Amino acid sequence: MSEETETKKLLHYRQFLENRIEELHKEIADLTKAVEIIDQQIVTQGFKTPTLPSTQRKETKPINEEEVIDGVSITAKDGTLLGKMYTEQDTVIFKPRDNFSFTRDIAPFQSFLIDRVLANMKSTDEERASRGELDPSNILEYEIKVEGNEIKEIIIENYGEERRLREINSSLRWTFDKMFDKINEVQQG
Known part of the structure; x- marks a missing residue:
């Protein structure tokens, strides 16, 4: 060759x-x-049970604490119990303790928990839904139940993945700890 x-x-x-x-x-x-x-597709569909469109959703029933799967204590820095957070399927319910008068106007409830955390999560979901990455029925929704001005319950539906649940937990803990500090300052002042 x-x-x-x-x-x-x-x-x-x-x-x-x-x-x-x-x-x-x-x-x-x-x-x-x-x-x-x-x-x-896995993120969009996840392992959730399908949710009804908002027009067909039934009224949220009060939680029976024995039926709840996970009850997590939300405590202040000093260990004082501020409330309980429950998760049930794709819903988080936070119930503050009755003996504290947590109101919507105590900072940082509105400025941090609502505007920066929950509204931001909802906005992110809406953007993902508009791009087709998330089913519109899985967009985060939240409701603040009050009596007078006192917060009785926070209901967060379609919270999404575990990372978001941890973020909601830590945000509730931080927000209500700061609110508890402000209530104590007023009572001592």
Whole structure:
């Protein structure tokens, strides 16, 4: 075999390998895209039971504490029990303790918990729904139940994944701890 023939074979084989590498890169890109689409579907559909459209939703019934799956104590820095947070399927319910007069106008309830945390989560969900990444029926919703001006219950529906649940828990803890401090300042002042 001449050197020229050998070089041509090597060049031809090299070209074949480069083409194959390019095909494999395209296949990897396609497979990666398929995994991303599957991940989006998993996040969108999750493991939730389907929710009724808002026109068909039944009125939220008061929680029977024996029926609740997870009850988490929300405490102040000094250990004082401020309330309980319950999770039931895709809903979080927070009930402040009755013997404290937590009202909507005590900072940072509105400025932090409502405006920065819950409204921001809802806005993020609405953006994701507009891009088709989230079913509109899974957009976070929240309701503040009050008697007079006193907060009796916070209901958060469609909170989403575990990370969000932890964020809601820590935000409730921080907000109500600060509100508790302000109530104590007024009582001592």
